[in-house]
Amino acid sequence: MSRNPVDIVTSAMEKYGSGREAIMQMLTDVNRELGYIPEEAIRAIAAAVGVSNAEIYSVLSFYSFFSTEPRGRNIVRLCNTISCRMAGAGDILAAIEDELGIRAGETTPDDRVTLETTSCIGLCDQGPAMLVNDTPHTRLTPDEARRIIAGLQ
């Protein structure tokens, strides 16, 4: 059972203080724990730091890792930049989309996986590569990618 967004913000404030420079860390903590940043969290961070809700929304909407929509329990980010593309990222994407029955940018109906394509993740020497949550997977083949995706809870 995940914690209430306000509780996450409260414990983040204890760790990082309530200065404006704590905003990114607070957003990161909420985003990591819940998979997204709900409106209650935006309000709680705004109140903690002393800025408007709109200001917090403005910040979080700038960064591609932050989401305001609920996402799956697992987030798969497949690199779409040129070195991974040349190494076959297109086939990997097709295999994962087929395995999950969704397209990039979507979440499975059972909330198990959100699939995204992403800019370079710095694994260009070992492509095609993807991040599953915090873990890198490299030198993927379509079969290997299917196996990894099927194993996600």
Added chain:
Amino acid sequence: MAEMRVLTAELQPEAGAALKKALGMTAADVVFEVRESGMKGRGGAGFPTGIKWNLAGAASGADKMVICNADEGEPGTFKDRLLLEKYSMQLLEGMTIAGYAIGSSKGIIYLRAEYPYLVPAIMKARQDLIDRKLMGHFILGGNFTFDVEVRLGAGAYVCGEETSLIESLEGKRGEPRNKPPFPVNSGYLGRPTIVNNVETFVNVPHIILNGSDWYRGLGIGENTGTKLFSVSGDVEKPGVYELQMGSTIGELLDLAGAEDVQAVQVGGASGITITAGELERTLSFDDLPPGGSVIVFDRSRDMMDVLENFLEFFVHESCGQCTPCREGNVRLLDVTRSIRDGRIASREELKDFFMLAEIMKLGSKCGLGQTSPNCFVDIVTKLAELPGGKGGI
């Protein structure tokens, strides 16, 4: 000029040896040594590190900051990942020496969101150094105190630009600031701040231990030291290579094993595209940008697909603040698709887009918009199939 391993040498100096030596010098002498080394920033922009440190050291203001830019996001770059994985002791020691040199007790590593799995290695190195009194309070029993924390980014390429990075650390949108003021005078929270690349800091212990004369003996002319290159694409052995500054791109490709080369993208998507006829050109601040990313394309690749991929990247990553960058990249992407699909009737049609590329370079505030048209200009002029034959606008 050829392969030369210093930063990635098997045998590294004992942790703390350079710091001990630095603490036996005055702060001004440490800055002087780094300045005399001639080292220019390893992130790609090439500002002399010693001059940056000198400015920050001389700036008035309390709570000076040492920030490490570990937001390695240029497509095709992964050399900092290797340094953070295997050489974080040297990175932290370099940051600590920088802190002593400019009079700072606090460092921050701004680590890109895509590298969270590197945090444990960095924190372990930090704890090892603290246990050995090489970091933390009263370093080596003296009065100098320095510590670092790691802060994660959240997926924004533009935050590799130093003022965007500072904005992000301050809890804001990562939009570049107007300069001046420069970070050395007014950076993080208005404090005098140096922002240096991971590789820059990793060089520092070597410079302090071996001296600036030794360092100037590496490389060519004003391009001193060694440089790490991330090589990917159509090569036999992709990976990180360390060469003396001023080596040729051909020497690097020989090490990585490249055959049937059509083109090489040097310096990432924002860098320069060269053809197989230009492999004698040198990796240095005077010629090909030595930021680190080298992507090789053999003759089987359609360079217009490559260009489309780069421009899609810039459309996604433009922060949107400057109109020429926000809108210009979209227009360049449109016309790139038109060229690829043979929908360009004449070369005349392309003239406006080359003018647009110039406007983007002149009218954008930061390096993103200033450099994103490079790939368009290079690939279209050198490699595109246009009405009447290949390239040559």
